[in-house]
Amino acid sequence: MLQNKWTFKVAALTAAVFAVSCADQKIADLEKEPRDEREFNNALANEYQALAKKEAQIYNDSIDARHFAVKGLQAAAGMFVLPEDPARWDIHKKYMLGLMDGRERMLFALARGGRFIEPELGAKTQVAFDCWVEEIEEGPSMHKDQKKEINVCKTLFSKRLADLEIAVFKNGPVRRVHFDYNSANIERDGMMTVAEVAARVNKFKDRRIMIVGHTDPIGKASRNLTLSQKRANSVKDALLAHGVDPKAIKVTVGRGELKVSRKEFEPNNRVTDIYLY
Numbered sequence: 597m598l599q600n601k602w603t604f605k606v607a608a609l610t611a612a613v614f615a616v617s618c619a620d621q622k623i624a625d626l627e628k629e630p631r632d633e634r635e636f637n638n639a640l641a642n643e644y645q646a647l648a649k650k651e652a653q654i655y656n657d658s659i660d661a662r663h664f665a666v667k668g669l670q671a672a673a674g675m676f677v678l679p680e681d682p683a684r685w686d687i688h689k690k691y692m693l694g695l696m697d698g699r700e701r702m703l704f705a706l707a708r709g710g711r712f713i714e715p716e717l718g719a720k721t722q723v724a725f726d727c728w729v730e731e732i733e734e735g736p737s738m739h740k741d742q743k744k745e746i747n748v749c750k751t752l753f754s755k756r757l758a759d760l761e762i763a764v765f766k767n768g769p770v771r772r773v774h775f776d777y778n779s780a781n782i783e784r785d786g787m788m789t790v791a792e793v794a795a796r797v798n799k800f801k802d803r804r805i806m807i808v809g810h811t812d813p814i815g816k817a818s819r820n821l822t823l824s825q826k827r828a829n830s831v832k833d834a835l836l837a838h839g840v841d842p843k844a845i846k847v848t849v850g851r852g853e854l855k856v857s858r859k860e861f862e863p864n865n866r867v868t869d870i871y872l873y
Contacts, residue, residue, distance in 0.1 A: 619658040622665035623648050632674040634800065636711040639719035640677060644668030647723055651730075660730055667726075679703070679722045680729045687733050695732070698725060698753060705760045709872060712800050714763045721760050724753035771870040773831055774863065777812075780826035782834055790831060793870050794838035804873050805840070806847040807831050810854040812865035817852060825850030827868045835870075 626645045631638040645668045652661035671677045679702060682695040702721055710718040727749035734742060771793050773786040782790065797803045809828030811820040832848045854865040 619648070619652050619662040619665065622662050622669065623652060626665050626668045626672065629669055629672040631672050634674065635715035636718055637671045637674055637677075639716040640722065641668045641672035643719050643723035644671060644726075647727055657734075664726065664730075680726045682729050682732075685729055685733045687729070691732050695729060698728075698757065701761070702757055705757070705764050707873070708764050710760050710764050712796065712803060712872070714760060717756060717760050717763065721753065721756040724749055724756055728753050771872075773827075773868045773870065775827055775866045775868070777863075777866065778823070779866075780823065780830045782830055786831075787834065789870075790834040791838055793872065794835050794840050796872065797835075797840050797844055798838075801841075803844065805835070805845045806871040806873070807835075807845065807849070807868060808847070808871070809850040809868040810865060811852060812863075813853045821850055821852040823850070824852050824868075827866075831868045831870060 623645065626641065626648065629641070631641055644664045648661045648663075648665040648668060651657040651664065667677050679699060682692055682699065687695070702725060706718055706722070710721075728746065731742065731746040731749050771789050773782060773789050775781070775786070776783065793805070797805060807828045809824035809826070809831070811824050811827075813820075828848050828850050832845055835845065836842060854867065
């Protein structure tokens, strides 16, 4: 019996030493790993590196340290790294509603352009969420300041998410080009919008574009459908002239009359919308 106890203790100690060694190696690998050229992935790798070091060096949590270091390595390599899914962690159901609501809001903001509009803020928001999830799972028994750490991560996440949502709302991924009556020619203001979109797409090579043309409700529906397609094509041609890769333009379509009330000011309906995603 005594021999069995010693065997168990040695096995547990060996496993702990291995976990620490493995976590340290992953963190060291992440520190040396070249960063991806995309700003969001770059920032994400740096934020996960900081979180992994905190877990390893301050809390001696080698398992979670290794987990976040691996996520950092994936981000540095250019992979699409998602925030943690609380449903995959051992978390009491009373916390799940708040966590899942925050995660859905964050994913929506990131998908609506947050990764490109505010890449560093987007990365900090995602890692703060992962920190919140990890701290809640550990519960009050891990260390005496657990509740404080939970609140720190939660507060950071809430503040960053609010700032990210404001940034996305102000600088969202939709740009609008206006046209004169019965025309598919892009005027000066429209060309400025095209140039702005082209600059963003050329800077962030993984951006994709959908172009949707519209008309006002005056005239025959069939003719308006043709005119809306011409307007969409004009915007596409202008983007290509500004150096946008044709492969980045995924959809170019005319949808005819904009589905709004005829009482609206008609020039606001003669548009082509450019969606970035």
